[in-house]
Amino acid sequence: MTQLLEVDGVSVSFDGFKAINNLSFSIGPAELRAVIGPNGAGKTTFMDIVTGKTKPDSGSVLWGARNRSLLKMSESQIARAGVGRKFQRPTVFEDQSVFDNLLMALKKTRGPLGVLFYRPSSEDAGKVRELAGQIGLAGQIDRLSGELSHGQKQWLEIGMLLAQEPRLMLVDEPAAGMTPAEREHTTDLLKRAAASCAVVVVEHDMDFVRRLGCRVTVLHEGSVLAEGSIDHVTSDPQVIDVYLGR
Numbered sequence: 001m002t003q004l005l006e007v008d009g010v011s012v013s014f015d016g017f018k019a020i021n022n023l024s025f026s027i028g029p030a031e032l033r034a035v036i037g038p039n040g041a042g043k044t045t046f047m048d049i050v051t052g053k054t055k056p057d058s059g060s061v062l063w064g065a066r067n068r069s070l071l072k073m074s075e076s077q078i079a080r081a082g083v084g085r086k087f088q089r090p091t092v093f094e095d096q097s098v099f100d101n102l103l104m105a106l107k108k109t110r111g112p113l114g115v116l117f118y119r120p121s122s123e124d125a126g127k128v129r130e131l132a133g134q135i136g137l138a139g140q141i142d143r144l145s146g147e148l149s150h151g152q153k154q155w156l157e158i159g160m161l162l163a164q165e166p167r168l169m170l171v172d173e174p175a176a177g178m179t180p181a182e183r184e185h186t187t188d189l190l191k192r193a194a195a196s197c198a199v200v201v202v203e204h205d206m207d208f209v210r211r212l213g214c215r216v217t218v219l220h221e222g223s224v225l226a227e228g229s230i231d232h233v234t235s236d237p238q239v240i241d242v243y244l245g246r
């Protein structure tokens, strides 16, 4: 299978400390992948490298069928190439409705001022309604986003990422602070999203990771310690030693 993203032999040091150490990682199109590992394993730095925020000292990061180097691209070029990222804390526009948040996020749509002063085309409005349904917020579409629960804000933000039609979504700890029912909905949402784009989920909650039912990559000291099914990685003695056994 041709990979969508291929990270090969990547290292980065901060003040002499190797946060990422000869890391190799690849993901195919429309694949769901969980990335786990102890604090300081390099999960955030890995996402910073893929999104162009941090440039590695060595290695390659190749993208798409034409193997473009993400290392030669700026953060905004990488975002335009189809890499979306969701941070742990939701950053929706709280004083705008769910509808307007999704409308502003639509690919190739107008900026925030355009949304305030123009009526959306019926095509855009249709896309927004479809997205709201996809993220389970069809019934909340006219509510102010600031009134949503924490979980609903997270789904809205995932919807805003999906609105940009990414080819790869990086999602940081989506289950944090959610109720069990919200977690279940989030699992379904991410699984559905992975039908149309690759999704990498960084998460500490092992029950959540198990429910994702996908391949798991375990990072430790900036490298891949183990990779495979959840049963495979959770029975690996090294993984138990450095992560699960603690």
Ligand SMILES: Nc1ncnc2c1ncn2[C@@H]1O[C@H](COP(=O)(O)OP(=O)(O)OP(=O)(O)O)[C@@H](O)[C@H]1O
Binding pocket: 014, 015, 018, 019, 037, 038, 039, 040, 041, 042, 043, 044, 045, 046
């Ligand atoms: N800008 C930076 N300057 C110095 N050290 C850094 C910087 N960014 C990360 N580090 C260090 O690199 C290591 C990897 O950090 P990183 O945040 O990627 O880990 P993580 O797996 O995301 O951890 P957590 O689960 O706690 O979020 C840590 O030891 C961290 O202190």
